[in-house]
Amino acid sequence: MKIFKKKKCKICKDKTGTRFCLRKGFNICWEDCNILRVDEKCPDECDYHLQNSDIMQLKGKSDSQMEYIDLLKKQMDIWVKKPQSIFQDKIPVTMAESSDGRKKIVDFLSQFKINPMVPLSYLKERLSLDDLKVVSNPQTYEDIAFEFMQNLYTNEWVKVASFMTNHNYWVAHEMEDEFIKIISNNMVIKKINNFDLISSALTKEKDQALVYFDINNKFDLTISLKLTNDHWNIRSLIIGKPELFNSESEAIQQIAILLSKNETTKAFELLSKYSSIYIMSSDFEYYWGLYYTFTKNQDKAEKHFLQAMILDPAFVEVKYNYAFILHSKGEIESAKSLYKEILQEAPNEPKTLNNFASILIDEKEYKEAEKLLNKCIKSNPEFEIAKQNLERLEKLMN
Numbered sequence: 001m002k003i004f005k006k007k008k009c010k011i012c013k014d015k016t017g018t019r020f021c022l023r024k025g026f027n028i029c030w031e032d033c034n035i036l037r038v039d040e041k042c043p044d045e046c047d048y049h050l051q052n053s054d055i056m057q058l059k060g061k062s063d064s065q066m067e068y069i070d071l072l073k074k075q076m077d078i079w080v081k082k083p084q085s086i087f088q089d090k091i092p093v094t095m096a097e098s099s100d101g102r103k104k105i106v107d108f109l110s111q112f113k114i115n116p117m118v119p120l121s122y123l124k125e126r127l128s129l130d131d132l133k134v135v136s137n138p139q140t141y142e143d144i145a146f147e148f149m150q151n152l153y154t155n156e157w158v159k160v161a162s163f164m165t166n167h168n169y170w171v172a173h174e175m176e177d178e179f180i181k182i183i184s185n186n187m188v189i190k191k192i193n194n195f196d197l198i199s200s201a202l203t204k205e206k207d208q209a210l211v212y213f214d215i216n217n218k219f220d221l222t223i224s225l226k227l228t229n230d231h232w233n234i235r236s237l238i239i240g241k242p243e244l245f246n247s248e249s250e251a252i253q254q255i256a257i258l259l260s261k262n263e264t265t266k267a268f269e270l271l272s273k274y275s276s277i278y279i280m281s282s283d284f285e286y287y288w289g290l291y292y293t294f295t296k297n298q299d300k301a302e303k304h305f306l307q308a309m310i311l312d313p314a315f316v317e318v319k320y321n322y323a324f325i326l327h328s329k330g331e332i333e334s335a336k337s338l339y340k341e342i343l344q345e346a347p348n349e350p351k352t353l354n355n356f357a358s359i360l361i362d363e364k365e366y367k368e369a370e371k372l373l374n375k376c377i378k379s380n381p382e383f384e385i386a387k388q389n390l391e392r393l394e395k396l397m398n
């Protein structure tokens with residue numbers, strides 16, 4: 001796959017030009033768009049034009065909170081230097097030179113209930129308004145995503161891992177290093193030289209968010225976050241634009257169909273393509289595992305099932321496949337502990353009940369094995385292997 005550099009902003013010649021400016025006639029970055037549009041002279045036809053905005057109340061589109069806050073600061077910069085009718089046409093910066101003037105500004109600002117997103121501290125500092133009460137800005141999903149990106153950039157892998165949804169599970173199961181291996185070996189991730197936040201979006205329920213970054217003026221990276229117990233965690237990364245987030249399930253389905261038809265060559269092509277986009281998807285790792293199982297490459301299958309399990313420890317089918325490989329390789333203790341884990345999450349999972357029972361038979365734990373097999377057959381009367389195992393067990397017990 002050949003990746004071309006993206007077109008740069010024609011104003012700063014540094015950031016990627018992510019939007020077309022109707023005023024300039026070329027692509028610019030959002031920072032330069034803010035510099036231009038804050039004068040409220042952009043044409044109405046532009047989605048980003050600002051119109052008749054009062055101080056701290058912008059009427060115009062922003063693609064991210066970061067852009068919105070930046071725009072508010074620029075608006076404040078203009079406001080402080082212009083005669084304000086509310087102050088009998090006095091100029092805030094001039095007023096701020098006297099304590100009486102500062103008091104008037106503070107009184108004016110204090111009458112509003114101000115959105116905590118508004119960078120009031122910026123205005124406070126700008127005009128030395130020591131008496132202005134400012135609530136600290138809440139930490140948003142963008143802040144978390146940004147901090148995460150900084151840690152990716154500086155290769156602080158242990159910190160990177162701490163942002164992830166499954167972090168506690170990894171620590172408890174000594175798997176953090178396995179995750180670090182996956183993320184630190186990614187071709188795009190390890191080559192981050194610069195990154196810019198381009199846009200973000202929040203779901204209606206306000207518990208999931210996507211934050212989109214530009215990497216090295218070359219790649220797209222979308223971070224998916226989830227809110228759990230009032231804390232934003234990072235769920236996955238996509239090497240691509242945010243739109244791709246919604247196509248993941250369709251892509252998974254395509255692979256599942258190809259593998260079910262045994263079309264392994266096509267499955268290989270699509271798996272290669274999608275797993276370079278959905279770099280932290282347990283589903284694609286799972287299907288890689290199945291692919292290598294079908295093509296009889298047990299070592300690779302094992303590796304991918306393990307990766308899938310790290311990426312989603314609650315994925316029962318993955319855990320089962322991984323446990324089964326360990327079991328068939330004779331790594332009985334590891335297989336057993338995984339089977340136990342599966343049965344805690346899915347107490348009736350038939351293959352697990354049967355396989356665990358067969359280990360117990362070998363260990364002469366007949367009573368326990370019998371319990372598991374009966375449970376297995378009760379919920380799956382057609383499961384022949386389990387029935388054969390039970391017959392074998394009954395002979396042993398007599």
Ligand SMILES: [Zn+2]
Binds near residue numbers: 011012014015028032
């Ligand atoms: Zn620019």
